[in-house]
Amino acid sequence: MAKTKATLKTDDGTIARDKVPPKPTPPASQVEKTESFTAAFKVDAHAAADYFLADKEEELSREETDSGNEGIKVTITYK
C-alpha cells in the first residue's frame, strides 16, 4: 500500500478553537444521556427501553412520540 509520510507545513488554520476555559470533566455516571426506541406497538418500545435501563442507575425522564409509519418512539433520559 503506497503511503506518503510528511509533516505538513502550511494551511489556512482550519481548527476553530473556543478559548473559553472548558469546565471540569464530570464522572460519566453524572452525565445525562438519551436513548430512543421505536416499535410498532408502544408496549414493545417501552419494553425495549426497560430492558436497556435494567443495568443503568437512574431514569430521569421518559417521553413518547408518534413516529409515523414506524410506530411509537420512546425516548429515555438517564444517568
Added chain:
Amino acid sequence: MNKVSAIIPTLWKAKEFTDHLVDVLIEDKSVGEIIIIDNAPTDFFYDNEKVVTLRQEENIYVNPSWNLGVEESYYDKFIIFNDDIIIPYNFVSQLESMLTSDKGIIGIDERGVIKIPIFDSKNITFLDRKIDLKPIKKRGWGFGITLAGHRKSYYKIPENIRIWYGDDYLIQMNSKDFKVNYIVDDLPIFTMMSATSDLEEFEDIKNIDHLMYDRFGKKEN
C-alpha cells in the same frame, strides 16, 4: 514526562469531531506526535509540528490503519482514537503513566460512551482529576473507540480483519500473554459512534471480518 504517540485513522466523515480531537491532542503535553492515517486524502491537512499525515492512495480500513500507525510511531506508548469522538482536554496526560508494558490493552467503559447526534461544544471539558482503570475479562460495547497501551502490548492485527474485530484480537492476544486488559473507569467520551463504519458500503467487510475472526478464534483457542 514520557510521551505518547496518538493515532487517528480517518475518512473525514465527522470532521468537526476530528478537528477538535486534534486540537485537544496538540494541547496535551504528553502527546508527542499525532499520526493521522488519511484514508481519503484531499488538500486538507493540519498545520502543526506535532501532526504527521500518512496519506493512503486508497482506504486501508481501520485495523490496518492501527497497525500502520503503531509501526510508524516514534514513542513507546500509543493511543488510538476513533475520529468521531470528543475526549476531555488533558486526558492523555492523565493516562500516560498507566501505559506500562505489564498491562494489556486499555479501552473505554461502555457506561462512559455517550452517543450524541452532532458535535456540541457543551461536551468539551478539561480533565482535572485522576482517572482509574478497571480490569476486564471481555470487552463491552464501545471499548475500542479509544485504545491505549505500551508498544509491547500491541500485536499486529491479521490483515483480513479490517474494521470490527481488531480490539477483540488485541484483548485476546494480551490475555494469552497473561496480561490484564482494562477500561478507563467512569470517564465520559462523547461520540457519533460509527459515523463511518455504519456506512452500507462496509457491510461486506463486516461479514468477512466476522468470518475471519471466527476462524482466527477457532484456530488460536
